[in-house]
Amino acid sequence: MSIYIELFLTFFIIGMFTIGGGYAMLSLIQNEVVTVHGWLTDTAFTDIVAISQMTPGPIGINSATYVGYEVLARAGASEFMSILGSFTATFAVVLPSFIIVLLLCKVYERWKDHHIFKGVLNGLKPATLGLIGTAAISLATPENFIDWKSYVICIVAFIALYLKKIGPFAIIGLGALAGLLIY
Amino acid sequence: MISLWKIFSVFAKIGAFTIGGGIPMIAAIKSELVERKWLNDEDFIDIITLAQTAPGLFAVNISILTGHRLRGTKGSVVATIGSCLPPFLIILLVAMFFTSFKDNEYVIKAFKGIRPVVVALIGVPMIDMLRATKMNWWKWIVVISSMILVCFLSVSPIYILICVIVMAVFISWHNNKKIREKKI
Numbered sequence: 001m002s003i004y005i006e007l008f009l010t011f012f013i014i015g016m017f018t019i020g021g022g023y024a025m026l027s028l029i030q031n032e033v034v035t036v037h038g039w040l041t042d043t044a045f046t047d048i049v050a051i052s053q054m055t056p057g058p059i060g061i062n063s064a065t066y067v068g069y070e071v072l073a074r075a076g077a078s079e080f081m082s083i084l085g086s087f088t089a090t091f092a093v094v095l096p097s098f099i100i101v102l103l104l105c106k107v108y109e110r111w112k113d114h115h116i117f118k119g120v121l122n123g124l125k126p127a128t129l130g131l132i133g134t135a136a137i138s139l140a141t142p143e144n145f146i147d148w149k150s151y152v153i154c155i156v157a158f159i160a161l162y163l164k165k166i167g168p169f170a171i172i173g174l175g176a177l178a179g180l181l182i183y
Numbered sequence: 184m185i186s187l188w189k190i191f192s193v194f195a196k197i198g199a200f201t202i203g204g205g206i207p208m209i210a211a212i213k214s215e216l217v218e219r220k221w222l223n224d225e226d227f228i229d230i231i232t233l234a235q236t237a238p239g240l241f242a243v244n245i246s247i248l249t250g251h252r253l254r255g256t257k258g259s260v261v262a263t264i265g266s267c268l269p270p271f272l273i274i275l276l277v278a279m280f281f282t283s284f285k286d287n288e289y290v291i292k293a294f295k296g297i298r299p300v301v302v303a304l305i306g307v308p309m310i311d312m313l314r315a316t317k318m319n320w321w322k323w324i325v326v327i328s329s330m331i332l333v334c335f336l337s338v339s340p341i342y343i344l345i346c347v348i349v350m351a352v353f354i355s356w357h358n359n360k361k362i363r364e365k366k367i
Binding site: 132167 | 196198199200201202204205206208209210211214228229231232233234235236237238239240241242243244247248251252256259263266267269270271273274275277278279282284285289290292293294295296297298299300301302303304305306307308309310312313316318322323325326327328329330333334340341343344347348350351352354355356358359
């Protein structure tokens with residue numbers, strides 16, 4: 001029982017202090033799960049990150065679910081108890097931002113026409129766009145762009161998406177197909 | 184009124200089919216929510232901004248904010264469960280049965296094709312949002328300087344957000360004071 005409480009508290013704190021999305025969360029998870037609690041080894045954690053990036057969904061949710069499962073499974077718990085572990089970690093990681101963002105919704109609806117709130121939102125908009133641009137640039141690494149064909153795929157996808165010729169779901173499927181055919 | 188089941192299923196679709204985490208999800212969220220007329224362009228940018236600034240995961244925050252806009256607290260709960268449930272189930276399946284799938288030859292090949300696509304999935308909505316925002320000189324400065332600071336000087340985004348909030352509070356307070364003084 002105590003492991004579930006510990007898992008809950010650990011992921012609750014991780015969820016509360018994550019600012020800047022999934023990748024920021026990964027370093028917090030690594031610190032807590034590998035260094036502080038010693039629940040997983042570094043290699044096990046690296047594998048979990050790789051799989052979290054390769055499966056659909058937010059990376060923070062994927063890795064919390066996986067870590068919750070593995071921590072229990074490695075401690076010798078049954079399948080059912082391990083699933084309960086993954087549920088605990090996922091629930092705990094979502095809960096703090098759920099409470100905070102729900103309060104933010106109330107603030108937004110109450111104050112959205114106030115001049116200071118408007119000013120802050122107006123200032124944050126371009127900063128958010130800048131941070132989103134940063135995410136695109138930080139993914140343009142040699143690991144993700146292995147040769148000239150990668151650039152062709154990226155440019156074709158860019159044009160197709162920009163001209164609304166194709167939806168975002170279909171483009172991921174076509175990217176996978178291109179990878180299978182070319183490489 | 185939009186039914187809770189509809190909200191759940193739209194967010195479940197977004198959660199089940201977007202690879203590469205929260206920010207690449209923007210394209211899918213935009214095509215599902217804005218083109219469905221659940222949100223207009225301006226609401227969408229407000230929600231993206233609040234989701235990015237609040238603590239927690241971007242995709243989850245978007246679900247909470249959009250759900251709330253559509254159906255209040257109930258909408259938030261349903262949208263959040265919708266976007267988390269499919270990834271949760273998929274990861275459980277992988278953890279239980281397919282631990283070796285990341286070393287599979289075909290999976291590796293497919294991902295060589297997906298990774299460059301993800302960059303386009305982030306870039307295109309960013310351009311769309313830039314066009315929907317009424318840009319002026321200082322907004323361009325904020326966009327470009329935050330990109331340079333985070334990308335090339337490795338400044339944490341938290342400091343940029345805090346700086347912007349403090350400056351915006353001061354500037355809007357100052358402008359408002361000037362307007363009031365003119366009226367008197």
